Amino acid sequence: MxxxxxxxxxxxxxxxxxxxxxxxxxxxxxxxxxxxxxxxxxxGNSGIIHAGYDADFKTLKGKLNIKSNLKFDKLCADLKVPFKRIGSLVVGFNEKDFNKVKDLKVNGEKNGVKNLEIITGDKLFRLEANLNPQAKYALYAPSAGIISPxxxxxxxxxxxxxxxxxxxxxxxxxxxxxxxxxxxxxxxxxxxxxxxxxxxxxxxxxxxxxxxxxxxxxxKPLKGEYRLFDKQWGSLVGHILFPIPTKLTKGILVAPTVHNNLLIGPNSYQVEEKDDLATTEVGINEVYSGARKLVLHLPHQDLVASFTGLRANIExxxxxxxxxxxxxxxxxxxxxxxxxxxxxxxxxxxxxxxxxxxxxxxxSPQLELNYKDNFTETLSDQPRFTEYADKIERWQEIIERDSDYGEIICRCEKVSKGEIIRAIHQPVPARSLDAIKRRTRAGMGRCQGGFCSPRVLRIL
Missing domain, CATH: 3.50.50.60 (FAD/NAD(P)-binding domain)
Structure with a gap:
């Protein structure tokens, strides 16, 4: 070849x-x-589109983050990927934290991040009612967002x-x-x-x-552990909440996901093996403890999943x-x-x-980069039942064209048979239960596939 x-x-x-x-x-x-x-x-990551205030303005990370941030609205609209620009808060509790918040604002402005603001007092709790009452300061970055990576x-x-x-x-x-x-x-x-x-x-x-x-x-991989909670907790916070960052990590965050779950994590520590994705009791407790510094009243129940991601840290x-x-x-x-x-x-x-x-x-003189005349910028619309909950007449029109969209396979995430069949026939086709899960969310709900997995497997 x-x-x-x-x-x-x-x-x-x-x-x-x-x-x-x-x-x-x-x-x-x-x-x-x-x-x-x-x-x-x-x-296996946080699914955060960062505003660009953290990475040093002299680095590639700093330059490319801010350049990319502005592209996500159009990119996600073109590719039909859910994206919400909900903003982030870096939360501080004392004078040392306040100095770090000021440094982040200065660095972010050097990077070119717009509309950064240091917020204090009542305004902070009007923005985020469930924030730890001891919080005193926060760097507000409205351009931060959440996405499904x-x-x-x-x-x-x-x-x-x-x-x-x-x-x-x-x-x-x-x-x-x-x-x-x-x-x-x-x-x-x-x-x-x-x-x-x-x-x-x-x-x-x-x-x-x-x-x-x-x-x-x-x-040398950096390992980070997460906890994901049921959708009933997705509105506990309205922004991405960060602690004061360190040299190694942006810290254990609390955030809604783009699919309205609640996510906490990650911790950060170095591991030797590049396939070490095990969660640990110590690590999960660390994540929970770290998240409670930002939001005191986190759920103890309704946990959907614990998972781990590894980051490619160069020694x-x-x-x-x-x-x-x-x-x-x-x-x-x-x-x-x-x-x-x-x-x-x-x-x-x-x-x-x-x-x-x-x-x-x-x-090679023959290897020239000439633009095509027929580049396709967008993906076609892919109807999802969850997006038609308040437009049932329009969903009925879809069912009349293809009756498979009228059969719900995953009850937790409201995924139809038509969506699963479409995933199997995408340009990069789903060839396993997990691949279908990533494309449709069938099996990502509260029962984690206990009800729908056998039915999805039969369709596959």
Whole structure:
């Protein structure tokens, strides 16, 4: 198999790059070692689109976060991905915290974040009634938002496929083939893919891909644990609530999710194994204790799930690596994309596109990035029963066109058979119960699939 560009990794960064490059007349292949996209960090994180006040204004993280933040309204509208710009509060309790809040505001303004405000007194509790009564200050950033990270990743992949990208699942990179100091191909578990350009967006494993060409950086994963509560608690807070951040983490947050659940977490500590996704009693207690510093009266019941995510932390470096290799022509590293990686994804993809234009000039005169005439910017509307709760006559019209939309399979999340069948036939098709869950939410409710999983499996 031959192609112009291979992207290693089907997370939000790899799929964002794939969609961006699909604007050009290029033969592009994305490979992912798991059986679906969004199987790593992209399915286990807070789902926050950060305003951009935290990352140092001199870093790539700072520049790309703010550049991307402004793009999410249109991007999510185009891709039919739920996104809510609800704003965030960084909450302080003493004078030391107040000084940090002021520093964050100054840094954010240097980054270009608009409408930052330090709030005190009654105004703070009018904004967030259930905040810890001892809170004294908060940095308010109205441009922060919430999103479903795996739904964004899936939509980016679907749109890339519609525009000609090949997505090869269960395809693992085993070796990089180099000829005369230039990439020649990738050896995978399914054979050789010849390619002129390799983009290393392998997430937690980006260091192992880079090592294959002789580059030396080390990813030491940071582990974070979360708790997710039932939708009846989703209105407990109306904003994303953060504690004062540290050098390692933005801290244990309390926030509604884009699907109206309540999320708390994550803690942060280093682990050795890149597949260590176990939750721990100590960790979950730490998350609960940390969240109670922001909101005293958190629920003890109605827990839907506890889960863990890993972040690609590069040892000895606190910024993204987005650059062409100095050792091998045609190899581009996109590594160490921890927070605010999700928030920076659109701008990262544009940056990689610009790098590719320069790399192409160096390696091959024939590899030109010319825009297509027929790039498809949007995905088609995908009716979901939950969005028609107060428009039942319009849902009835959908049922009359396709009776499968009249049969509810998942009672907790109100998912119809039609939605499940559609997920199975998307451009990147759902091929497992978990893949259907990520696309439709069937099995994500209170019973966690206890009722609907056998029925979904029969449909699959």
């Amino acid at each position: 031959k192609t112009d560009v291979v992207i290693i990794g089907g997370g939000v960064i790899g799929t964002a790059i794939a969609r961006e490059l699909s604007r050009y007349r290029l033969d592009i292949t994305l490979i992912e070692k798991e059986d679906d996209v969004a199987m790593g960090t992209s399915k 795996y739904e964004l990743t899936i939509a980016l992949a679907d749109n890339a496929v519609i525009n000609g990208v090949k997505v090869l699942l269960e395809t693992e990179a085993k070796d990089i083939i180099i000829e005369k100091g230039q990439t020649y191909g990738i050896l995978t578990n399914k054979g050789l893919i010849e390619t002129r350009v390799i983009i290393n967006a392998a997430g937690l494993y980006a260091d192992e891909m880079a090592k294959l060409i002789g580059e030396d950086f080390k990813i 000895g470096r606190d910024d993204f690596i987005i650059e062409p290799s100095k050792k091998v022509k045609g190899f581009i590293n996109v590594a160490g994309i921890k927070s605010p990686g999700l928030s920076s994804a659109p701008a990262i993809a544009e940056m990689v596109s610009d790098i590719l234009k320069e790399v192409a000039k160096e390696i």
